[in-house]
Amino acid sequence: MGAIMIRCPVTDELIHVGIDTDQDSFQALPNIMAAPVRCPACGGEHVWSKKDAVLETTMRIKTPRT
Numbered sequence: 001m002g003a004i005m006i007r008c009p010v011t012d013e014l015i016h017v018g019i020d021t022d023q024d025s026f027q028a029l030p031n032i033m034a035a036p037v038r039c040p041a042c043g044g045e046h047v048w049s050k051k052d053a054v055l056e057t058t059m060r061i062k063t064p065r066t
């Protein structure tokens with residue numbers, strides 16, 4: 001599993017859009033605008049689409065690999 005992330009246009013930080021999925025499901029997503037996400041980095045709301053998103057699977061900071 002990975003976390004769908006977008007880059008905040010204000011702070012240039014990656015933020016989690018609140019959706020976790022796997023690589024196959026991510027690739028299968030249609031490239032449409034998703035619901036706005038509340039941004040923890042700048043406090044605003046950002047609309048995003050698949051082309052803006054990345055699937056983050058490497059920064060599992062608090063999840064030990066088992």
Ligand SMILES: [Zn+2]
Nearest residue numbers: 008010039042
């Ligand atoms: Zn933001």
